[in-house]
Amino acid sequence: MFKNAVQLFEIFGFKLKVDPSWLLIAALIVWSLSTSYFPPALPGETATFYTALGIIAMLGMFISLILHELSHSLVARSYGLKVGGITLFIFGGVAELEEEPHDPKSEFLIAIAGPLMSLFLAALFYGAATLAAPQTGSSYAGAVFGYLALINLVLAVFNMIPAFPLDGGRVLRALIWGVTQDLLRATRISSRIGTVFGLFLMLTGALAVFSGGGIGGFWQILIGFFILNASNGSYQNLLVKAALRGKTAKQLMSETLHTIDAEATIAELVDDVMLRHGVSFVPVLSGETLIGYADTSGVRRFEREEWGGRPVRDILVPAEAENTVAADTPLNEVFKFMMKSSRRKLMVVEGRRLVGVISLSDLMHHMALEQEIGTRLKA
Known part of the structure; x- marks a missing residue:
């Protein structure tokens, strides 16, 4: 505040x-x-x-x-x-x-x-x-x-x-x-x-x-x-x-994941994941281990002609406490963290394994639905 x-x-x-x-x-x-x-x-x-x-x-x-x-x-x-x-x-x-x-x-x-x-x-x-x-x-x-x-x-x-x-x-x-x-x-x-x-x-x-x-x-x-x-x-x-109240990140996260391997090219990231699935935030894996994410701001760091020869690892943002949240974290804490950090998406993890992605829009939609249902029930 x-x-x-x-x-x-x-x-x-x-x-x-x-x-x-x-x-x-x-x-x-x-x-x-x-x-x-x-x-x-x-x-x-x-x-x-x-x-x-x-x-x-x-x-x-x-x-x-x-x-x-x-x-x-x-x-x-x-x-x-x-x-x-x-x-x-x-x-x-x-x-x-x-x-x-x-x-x-x-x-x-x-x-x-x-x-x-x-x-x-x-x-x-x-x-x-x-x-x-x-x-x-x-x-x-x-x-x-x-x-x-x-x-x-x-x-x-x-x-x-x-x-x-x-x-x-x-x-x-x-x-x-x-x-x-x-x-x-x-x-x-x-x-x-x-x-x-x-x-x-x-x-x-x-x-x-x-x-x-x-x-x-x-x-x-x-x-x-x-x-x-x-x-x-x-x-x-x-x-x-x-x-x-009483809910965790795992209960509200999206389990439909569009990920990419760290050694794939930026061109593959853009064409096969971002444009195909309409996403701008893509978790990056090394095998089964989450190592970070890539987004459109990272892609824009290089000219289009370079995308085919550069690996996603070059634009990787490492997975750390600022962009991940444990699956059992209460939603109240997730919301508070997003408000303080101005982050709109967080990767949900169990150890080093990616299990989902949760966004601020997910939280806002859930809260709006809760209030709408609550209002109708009281009426």
């Missing part, structure tokens, strides 16, 4: 990463605080001083977001779920759970942990601001703590809106899941609420922009767009997992 994120450090075994988009929101926070928040709260100081306070407050928010997401991650790990890491990006932070919670209780506790941490931090910073305010020379600390108390309260309240994939939407999903015992139905309902909320934010943001609301309305549109896409994407991802 965040291919350009940079890892900063590890905390409790979780990789903390920052997406470059976070720099934009960090800069906006510092600018907003130094021009609109601190000058009225602490009049008479220099612009440089306000900027310094803005940076300190922004770092405090940075830490608050980490603690919020860390709470999700620690609870998820206590339930045996894998967490890929914590990433901060333009819309806040996300704990990257690699799998869905196993039951409504774990979903509820994982979801509620973040807002509870933010409420705790809000109370902590409010208490610090209260203690700092009466003391001479401590009003600067009071202003920073006051901002951090407010922003953590806003973070907790906003995240508890029952719109998936916000924490409140996940709490709602856990409650519906607990009542219906149907994760797919619970996700569909909470995702639809998330979609409506995202559209509401975009609409009211647009009205604010046209009414002179400026950057606030524009920001609201962006948040609404993010929630709209995330809610729809989360439901679609769950549909994918449901359609592929």
